[in-house]
Amino acid sequence: MLELTINGGVHTLDLPVDRPLAYVLREDLGLTGTKIACGEGHCGACTVLLDGIPTLSCITLAHTVGEREVTTIEGLREHPLVDAFVRTDALQCGFCTPGQIVSASALVAANPSPTRDEVRHAMAGNLCRCGAYPKIEEAILTWRD
């Protein structure tokens, strides 16, 4: 049996060794806010935090998470970034958005006043095919407004 700490709660699960965390979250625990868009580490849609560090959950085996605390978008629903994204219209179809917000939350936790270049650097792994990028940048630059 495996114990996972997710958004502050402890879950005990019986999982095959090859089960990626993204599928555990979505299919076993119903936390479908974490999206899977490629399943092979190329897009950032599945980003979650492991002890505060943005991590691609589609290529992270659940059994390797260990003691680390998992934070998903469901654990960030009250984060000011959510309002900042909606206020600036930093989403279109919204499929990349939970991953964007999770990545951004790690950035602003480490660096509450990032520069434009720092935002671009930190967010370059989160693809948005709708091209909401200018407003994602604006949302993160103004997240405390």
Added chain:
Amino acid sequence: MARLIRTEKEVEGRFTEQWIVVEEDALDQWPAGPRTVVGQPTRRVDGVERATGAAVYTADVQLPGMLHAAVLRSPHARARLVRLDLDAVRAAPGVRAVIGPDDLDVLTSEPCYEGHGVAAVAADSFEAARAALELAAPEWEVLEPLLDPEEAVRRESLLAEPRRHDRGDFDRGLAAADVVVQAEYRTQTLLHNPLETHQSVCHWEGDTLVLYTSTQNIWGVRDEVADAFGLPHDGVRVICRFMGGGFGAKNDAGDYTLVAAELARRTGRPVRCALTRREENVVSGNRNATIQRLTAAARSDGTLTALGGEFVSALGWDGWLGPTAGPMQMLYACANVRTVEYGAKLNLPPMAAFRAPGFVEGTFGLECLLDELAARLELDPLELRRRNHADSDGTDDRPYTSKNLMECYRRAETHWERRHEVRARSEGPWKRGVGMASQIWYGGGGPPSYAWIRVGSDGRAVVVTAMQDIGTGTRTAMAQIAAEELGVPLEHVRVEIGDSARGPYSVISGGSSTTPSMGPAVRSAAADVKRQILEIAAQRFHLEERVLDLKGGNVVSADGGSWSLEEVTGLLEDAQILGKGARGPNPTGMRVMTFGAQVAEVAVDVETGEVRVERVAAIHDVGRIVNPLGASSQVEGGIIQAIGHALSEERLDDPATGLVLTQTLDAYKVPTIADVPEIVTELVDVPDEHLTNLGSKGLGEPPIIPTAAAIANAIRDATGADVRSLPITREELLHALEAAREQERRGAAAPA
């Protein structure tokens, strides 16, 4: 009253003449300019739901007992199946049903492109389904594929009759010219890559097929699947409340939907069939590559005397021939135009509509050619475009319902003027320049489209219609329009969409048609509700209806009386006010089009071939703007996709085997946040007085159209190199620079 009329219907440049039933659209338009709600920057009404991951996409649908399907797809561009062991698949652990080439029309034993479906399996998990397919051990007789579009044209392997347009006298136009330019342009195959892959979950409730799908076209999928299964149309219920992007690739049901439906029928259980990212990049559609041999002829004052083009579209095994010659036929006034378009049928995956199909490709060629012409004429490119402005539609002389392209050009001037200062910032190997391009496209929408609105005793309104919001913010726009007409705050309007069993017909979300088609229907439903509320108020307060209005959440009278809306609707108790509205017809004998111009600034490293787009200014004329905030997002999104088209994106096929080499998001390079330039958006925002009760056209597609040409023209401005092939990779650019240097050497060597 419903009327039957014969009219032209247009979707993405495809016209059909047909009978349609329309209802009148008697409301006057609102005056131009921002209103209380319409025209105000508005947050998405479903923004929090999407941002927090609470929104349920098709990808998130999990039904009890749901099985997972996997599809065996051809690993060859053309082959014949010699042997297939479906019994071994059937015997594999977790397998619940297997279908092969004889069981479903979309499965074949003679695949004609890589990824063509052959067999499918439903199992307890996706992994089990995939593992079972491994046991099918297909043996193939591999056949020679046809891959070269020019060869296909020679062999007459075409998906449609060659399409010819010939007006005036092209040869006389050429003879009358002082300058003639000719060039060949090429555009590449592009992949949509919506982040939610194509997918459906199907399950049968008795005789009804309930179908969750990621689609742009709820009603089209309903009819297509019902026909395939011999069901009455409402025997299929299509649900799509949220979907993760489509860009034209999700207009049809797709093989995955039919596979899921059939496997669900056989197992009696819900079945999910979802494309993997790699399948997505092979079989879900593409913007087809084109070859364009173009001619432009003009007098020395810049007046165009002839335009001509031969366009070859590499459509793949299936699809349709997009209007690649459309911009050449329509963007400028020119009496003598001759075009021919070929749609090559190849052993490559079928094309699909992709955001302004045809016009994106055709505008790249035409607008680069115009700049080459301007250079030869030593005329300012913006001025050349002004001098050839088309006052009416060149193909049939119809007047435009509205056209503010000259105003776009006027507003483009401030951005265009920057070119002197931008060029002056060239430094070392980094050369800077500015380029522009114009845009024409459809986007008028049309009937039919319907909305219902109900209001209960609490005075809140619910808009009900079975349309989809593919990320363009149509849910929000419809809420704004209803709130405006009803004089209530936006928060008092809910919009319930995305379910064919719970709402009337809505147009496809393609061809920039959702807002111009659905918006007027919603306004007309709201007006119906308003009329009924005022009827009740008139009786309650003993006033005439005509002195009453709805404003700021109140019923107000001309003599200064005011009652809260709830005071009136409170009389309803459990009764409800039900309003209905329909999209009226487009004006007959007129052409509804969208227009725009973009100015791009680039920096080019002439030593390495690196191109950076530094700024794009976009000015578009799409009639009334409902939500300026969402509209600017549409413009930015279109431009960013276009930058990918211009610089980095390309589906690469192995020229020997026809296999797709760029199947991952690592290999196929969509833009990232680090690639985004400064984007300045200006919308002309003048309602189209001839178009519906709203005066709005669509904005989903126009912004993606001129960007690539504006970038290529900026590169020419910066370096003197003519880039005529997309994407403009470093290699491409270095070749173009070398060609320009060569030409200069020859020019210098030639006797004076």
